[in-house]
Amino acid sequence: MLTAVFLLSSSPVTNKKPIAVVAGDGIGKEVIPNAIEVVKASGAAVEFTHFDWGADRHLADGTTIPPDAFQMLARDFDAIFVGALGDPRVPTNIHAKEILLGMRFKMDLYANVRPVRLLDASLCPLKNATTADINFTVIRENTEGVYMDMGGVFKFGTPDELATQEDINTRKGVERVIRFAFEYARSNGRKKVLMSDKSNVMTYAGGLWQRVFKEVAKEYPDINTQHMYVDALCLQMIRQPQSLDVVVTNNMFGDIITDLAAALQGGLGMAASGNIHPGRTSMFEPVHGSAPPIAGKNMANPMGAILTAAMMLAHIGLAAEAQKIEDAVTQAVREKKKTADVGGSMGTRECAAWIGERVAR
Numbered sequence: 531m532l533t534a535v536f537l538l539s540s541s542p543v544t545n546k547k548p549i550a551v552v553a554g555d556g557i558g559k560e561v562i563p564n565a566i567e568v569v570k571a572s573g574a575a576v577e578f579t580h581f582d583w584g585a586d587r588h589l590a591d592g593t594t595i596p597p598d599a600f601q602m603l604a605r606d607f608d609a610i611f612v613g614a615l616g617d618p619r620v621p622t623n624i625h626a627k628e629i630l631l632g633m634r635f636k637m638d639l640y641a642n643v644r645p646v647r648l649l650d651a652s653l654c655p656l657k658n659a660t661t662a663d664i665n666f667t668v669i670r671e672n673t674e675g676v677y678m679d680m681g682g683v684f685k686f687g688t689p690d691e692l693a694t695q696e697d698i699n700t701r702k703g704v705e706r707v708i709r710f711a712f713e714y715a716r717s718n719g720r721k722k723v724l725m726s727d728k729s730n731v732m733t734y735a736g737g738l739w740q741r742v743f744k745e746v747a748k749e750y751p752d753i754n755t756q757h758m759y760v761d762a763l764c765l766q767m768i769r770q771p772q773s774l775d776v777v778v779t780n781n782m783f784g785d786i787i788t789d790l791a792a793a794l795q796g797g798l799g800m801a802a803s804g805n806i807h808p809g810r811t812s813m814f815e816p817v818h819g820s821a822p823p824i825a826g827k828n829m830a831n832p833m834g835a836i837l838t839a840a841m842m843l844a845h846i847g848l849a850a851e852a853q854k855i856e857d858a859v860t861q862a863v864r865e866k867k868k869t870a871d872v873g874g875s876m877g878t879r880e881c882a883a884w885i886g887e888r889v890a891r
């Protein structure tokens with residue numbers, strides 16, 4: 531494994547696009563190498579450099595992520611491919627926080643893009659849902675909100691204990707993610723942007739989101755707009771998912787509704803995501819975590835990681851290879867070449883190998 535101190539810069543000799551890989555913990559260490567094999571099978575002109583940041587490294591020498599890593603990643607790589615972080619041996623979760631939230635916050639990857647696409651009707655828990663019914667994208671604000679870790683406790687451990695957790699919403703942060711959602715809609719042939727908040731009770735933050743949404747929408751007369759409180763949106767995601775197109779929301783609501791959205795796609799093992807700042811090195815990771823109970827057992831569904839790899843390739847300009855990979859995953863689902871979490875009987879390696887073989891044809 532390579533460590534953080536060395537730098538491998540973009541490869542002028544081969545002209546391959548450099549990608550940094552952090553497989554991380556648990557099933558991340560299984561799904562990421564398998565997804566990389568699928569990318570290699572696609573013939574994509576990319577070169578992977580592996581970093582061993584994660585629980586093992588942290589437990590061995592205390593490293594979470596070296597302080598200069600964020601500048602190095604931004605300077606030397608076109609994209610970052612991450613598995614999952616979280617290990618019961620590190621109960622504080624400090625390494626996960628510093629690596630994952632570090633990348634999102636310190637590299638200012640402000641738009642978390644989570645496509646919600648049903649590849650085959652058999653995967654959806656909703657009665658009679660078709661693939662056309664579930665096809666929308668959630669854009670989650672990724673650098674603010676309650677994730678900024680501001681707040682505190684008073685009279686800790688006493689019956690009078692008081693805890694606060696601040697919800698930070700800046701004009702700049704709200705405006706740029708809402709504008710990102712409209713730009714995303716335009717460039718992906720989408721017709722509507724729905725903004726979701728809880729402005730009936732969170733009046734200050736919600737008020738800012740409401741005003742900015744209306745202002746930015748005026749710049750995009752070709753895109754329809756809608757607003758929904760986040761509780762009503764949850765109902766809508768189940769009752770009428772076909773009414774959704776692009777959804778933009780804050781950090782916490784986006785985190786929660788995309789687990790619900792993952793269920794519509796077949797589960798956490800199927801969901802992909804990108805953490806994006808247009809024009810900068812962006813980071814791509816499956817939505818799922820490190821799933822300690824199934825780690826190391828060849829049970830993890832690699833499809834979320836493989837679809838994430840496809841999303842990453844499309845983002846760095848390798849759309850044809852990305853499409854080949856997506857088509858092969860869809861075929862695998864249809865032909866039941868899948869893992870147990872989505873009703874199949876294959877192992878992680880066997881499922882990924884089948885997809886890789888399809889891609890290479």
Ligand SMILES: NC(=O)c1ccc[n+]([C@@H]2O[C@H](COP(=O)([O-])OP(=O)(O)OC[C@H]3O[C@@H](n4cnc5c(N)ncnc54)[C@H](O)[C@@H]3O)[C@@H](O)[C@H]2O)c1
Nearest residue numbers: 614615616617798799817818819820821822824830831871
């Ligand atoms: N982005 C991340 O790195 C990330 C995200 C969520 C959780 N985590 C961390 O992961 C650890 C476990 O968290 P959790 O249990 O809440 O979430 P999880 O996503 O790891 O697991 C939730 C459930 O989904 C199943 N699952 C998840 N991915 C799967 C896959 N690819 N194939 C088959 N089944 C899959 C798991 O077995 C479990 O039953 C914690 O340490 C948590 O902090 C990390």
